Amino acid sequence: MIETAGALGLSGTQVRDALSTAGMAPSLHNSQPWRFRTTPDAIELHADRDRQLRVADPDGRELRIACGAALFTLRLALLGAGIRPLVSILPDRDRPDLIASVRRSGDRPAGPRMLQLLDAVPRRRTNRNPFADVEVSTVARYELRRAAVEEGAWLDLVTDPETRWELSDLARRAHEKQVADPAFAAELEAWTGHTADRPDGVPAWAGGPLPPPNSTWVLRDFSGGTAPGDRVYEDEPLIAVLSVHGEGPREEIRAGEALQRVLLTATVHGLAVSFLSQLIEVPEARDRMRRLISGSRPPQVVLRIGHGWPVAATPRRPVEDVLGSDDGPDRP
DSSP: OOOOOOTTTTHHHHHHHHHHTTSOOOOOGGOOOEEEEEEEEEEEEEEGGGGHHHHHTTTSSHHHHHHHHHHHHHHHHHHHTTTEEEEEEEEEOTTTEEEEEEEEEEEEOOHHHHHHHHHGEEEEOOOEEEOOOOOOOOHHHHHHHHHHHHTTOOOEEEHHHHHHHHHHHHHHHHHHHHHTTTHHHHHHHHHEEEOOOSSEEEGGGGSOSOTTOOSSSSOOSSSTTTOOSSSSSSSOEEEEEEEEESSSSHHHHHHHHHHHHHHHHHHTTTTTTOOOOOHHHHHHHHHHHHHHHHHOEEEEEEEHHHHHHHHOOOOOOOOOHHHOOOTTTTBB
């Protein structure tokens, strides 16, 4: 194991623990597109462009959202260590992949709510399996929306039947457009449904069963066709659209922070969550959804939320794989 230098007044072991926690954040196809660089005074978070999915995410939107989720998780880990994090999201012409720099702004023990979220980090899962047809409680819905607002975002819960029907139809058409593209299909196959022992991607055992042809919301096959498709997906999951108040990289990073806070809040409430990414990845679907849901705020993530059965965690890269050195301006 490579020895990790200290940072922010933490020991090397504490830094490793914080980075390991940050690395449990969600990402498109579990690509984990982030790297870290530490100095005595800062922990830097960088985008790892080698892990960008160029077909599904050509402009890096989902990459930056994933990095934002890792940033929020790093903030939680530092609070758990008694540090008050000071975060600067820093566009840097010399280092365009720099996402943020986190410094120490004093001591601050984590409050009860943040400790709850920190405790939920290793328990959070993307659950691609069928959910039970059990309604999400009013209290949980309130807490999910509150979590988004606390990170400067908004969570629309899609409950109107006509809007839900239009959104599900839009999701199906976006899915069909994607899978008709051989490049998209090849990229999906490269990252999901595998049986190899690797620290990234979505293994076949985590992909859930093959969605049946009449599935309303779950359309993508993450199992590589290996899982039986005779299990019925729920008809009425809670559908939530996370949006922010503007466009651009900074807002996408903010969306990632809000996303992770929402997901961890869902975990605290015993809820299962998966993603309907095609509604974001296909531009015309995203534009139509924007008009359908919020009118002005650009949607960043669409979630399927409900009551699911426990699933195992997908693999994560070891800290030494995500911890860089001073090798160049675009690499941490």
